[in-house]
Amino acid sequence: MTTPLARPKAEWTQSASEFWAPNRKPVEAAFAMQPAVYADEEFFAAEQERLFGRAWVGVALACEVARPGRLLVRSVGGRSVLLTRTETGLHGFLNSCRHRGTELAEADCDIANTIRCPYHRWHYSADGHLVSAPMFDTVPRDGFDLADYGLIRVRVDTWGPLVFACLDNDSPPLSAWLGDLGDRMAAYDFEKWRPAQLDGATCTFDVATNWKLIVENFAEYYHLPWVHPELAKVSRVADHYRYQGPGMYCGQTTTPVSGDERDDWLKLPAATGLHNSDAASGRFVALFPNVLLAVLPSHMFLMTLQPLGAGRTLEHCTFLFPPGPMTGPEPPAALRESFEITRRFWIEVNDEDIDICERAQRGISLGGAPPGPLAPRFEEPLNRFHKMTADLMTLPCVADLTVPAGDRPGNADHYGSEPNPLPPATELDATASSVQTSSS
Ligand code: FES
Ligand SMILES: [Fe+2]
Structure with a gap:
């Protein structure tokens, strides 16, 4: 028997x-995608290079730096990257010394605005310039310039x-990558949201x-009941x-969030400052490839995925809050209690998701049934995600990436009729985007 895992690997790209x-x-x-996409370590290595090596990858909270x-x-994408901030802005560098390549930092730290290589003590400014190379010129070297x-x-x-x-x-700038998302979610003013200084907030x-x-599970609600x-x-x-x-993301909304049976x-x-729809909704947005935003009017449950292998992922979770008492140094006791209820609820839901995702992984890697059909009513965001994955894995040059278009009123038939009515008009009023879009 030829298993799907045995398909020729050249086809991946x-x-x-x-x-x-x-x-x-x-x-x-x-x-659905082929089992190898989830279970094959060689695919994982190719994906690190072609997908994570060319995408805009969520790596940190802005408030951390x-x-x-x-x-x-x-x-x-399998590379170690340093992030710093100076008066001139945010900077990113490969974590590798320009002398003989040594790792410059092992973990997050304070640097007094200087990055020092531990090997021969070349040192760099926080904006990446080589400042000195000790004793290098005791025997001059022609043309050497810091x-x-x-x-x-x-x-x-x-x-x-x-x-x-x-x-x-060659990748498009982040603003083009995210498409209309900034405008769509502008009223939340996310730049000002912060983690709470509370146990369990990360x-x-x-x-x-x-x-x-994990992304696919986040992007569909077929499994909800x-x-x-x-x-x-x-x-x-x-x-x-x-x-x-239009943008490299898959999204769904619950409008309205119900408080009837549980709140x-x-x-x-x-x-x-939220408009009516934002104030009543839960927004669930998967930013391609590795950031999952679950946004309620009062808080965000943010997940950033860090792949470690074909079958292993670190899920970094943070609760973020709009400016107010939850982001102060000492949230009042009543709010701390409310947060604990909210937090427990999220962790229970997340545990349920983790259990089912691990089970899906076992079935795919140990059983390897050929891919089955997607449910058109519920799994269009997965189809969108699969197309993004296929594009990143196969494009010879990422400058040719086509950022997918969004949903339009004209494809309302995709939503089905019952039990899901047509989305509120405000959600279909997609903001015009300047990015290149397709009709996929
Ligand atoms: S490898 Fe960094 S100073 Fe030599
Ligand atoms: Fe779920």
Whole structure:
């Protein structure tokens, strides 16, 4: 028997290959991705290079590197990357000395605005210039100029509460990558949201599954009634719609979030300045490839995925809050109590998701059934995600990337009729975007 895992590996990077053909179709005819995409370590290595090596990858909270003197160490596409801030802005560099390549920093630290290599003590300014190379000129070397040996720069940018890094200079800028998302979510004013200084406001889960299964699970609500019976009381299946404009993201919204049977999500004070739809909704947005935003009017549950192997992912979770008492040094006791209820609810839901994603990984890697059909009613965001994955894996040059278009009123038939009514008009009024778009 030929298993799907045994398909020729050369097809992974060929745009017109049979490997991706079932994912390139419209959702009504599309299938899940091949098992190798989730379970094969060679695919994982290729994906690190072609997908994570060319995408805008979420790597940190902006507030973690908000002040000069702080240095963060992060992983992007298998490379170690340094993040710093100076008076001139945010900087990213490869974590490798320009002398003989030594790792400059092992972990986040304070640097007094100087990055020193521990090996022969070359030292760099926080904006990446080589400042000195000790004793190098005791025997002069023709043409040696410190200015030629600054740290290798990595593109970095911010959106909302996050820092993103991109290893490929040909990738579109972050603003084009995210498309209309900034305008769509502008009223939240995410730049001002911060983590609370409370126990449990950040946590990391080591999950035995491929990162893409976590994204896919986040992007569909088909599983809601069976995997999350309690969540389905506040985020009812009937109140879900897609939330997708042009941009490298897949989104859905619960409008309105219900407080009828449980109100775990509605206990904390809402952000000010939200329009009616934002003030009533839960927004669930998967930024391609590795950032998952679950936004309620009063808080955000943010997940950043760090793939460690085909079947292993670190899930870094942070609760963020709009400016107000939750972001102060000492939130009042009543709010701390409300946060604990909210936090427990999220962790229970997340545990349910982790269990089912690990089970999906086991079935795919140990069983390896061929990919099945997607449910057109619920799984269009997965089809969109699969197309983005196929594009990044196969494009010879990422400058040719086509940022996907969003949902339009004209494809309302994709939403089905019952139990999900058509989305509110405000959600379909997609903001015009200047990015290149397709009709996929
Ligand atoms: S390797 Fe960094 S100073 Fe020599
Ligand atoms: Fe879920």
